[in-house]
Amino acid sequence: MQHWQLPFLGLAELPAELTEFEIRYFFTFPAKEREAIFTRRGDHHRLAVALQIGKLKMTGRPLDAFDSLPTAVLKHLSLELEIATPELASLRMLYSRHRTLYDHQTWAIQCLGFLPLTEHRQRMLGLRMREEAQQTFAIHRLVEFAKRWLDDRRIVLPADRLLRDLARRAYAHTEKALLAACRRELFDHRLRCVVHLAHEQKISNRRLRSNPQFHRHVARMSAA
Secondary structure, X not given: OOHHHHHXXXXXXXXXXXXXXXXXXXXXXXXXXXXHHOOOOOHHHHHHHHHHHHXXXXXXXXXXXXXXXXXXXXXXXXXXXXXOOOOHHXXXXXXXXXXXXXXXXXXXXXXXXXXXXXXXXXXXXXXHHHHHHOOOOOHHHHHHHHHHHHHHOOEOOOOHHHHHHHHHHHHHHHHHHHHHHHHHHXXXXXXXXXXXXHHHHHHHXXXXXXXXXXXXXXXXXXXX
């Protein structure tokens, strides 16, 4: 992913303000994608899956609803797909059936070759976040790292809530490991000190016993 694309990663909705370049980049389709889009029946369905593809490429997440769509994107798609510019209300009606929304999302994910976030992949992500937590000291930066990691592997981004939970767990694990390491280091240091003091005491005792005055003092104490 290019640096200028990072602000779009993980967005729940399409941004209201997009440049002409950004619209062309995400919502102009190569021949293979265009051919797939035209396998859908009806202008509204073609437009809907085109929006799903563009949104997935832009943010790493499929589109959940048509609550708000930039007019410039709709106009561009109407030209791209050679259809009349639809009214937003008609698109909302299209997704009034949840099954249709799910079908379009699944279709777009498969069309672009994205992968679901399975339990195994989530565990892998958690391990990488633990490693990153050792050098990243803010939750939001760890969440951004997770989004980039997922997008690099073409894994559909989950909700931010899950990523924040994973980030908090990674930090908790790192803090626990760091605390345990500090305790071990402190224990080792104290142990070294005790051994050193015991050694010094042993040497001191040897020197004391070798001193004639010590033996005369002991003799006097015994006689008393």
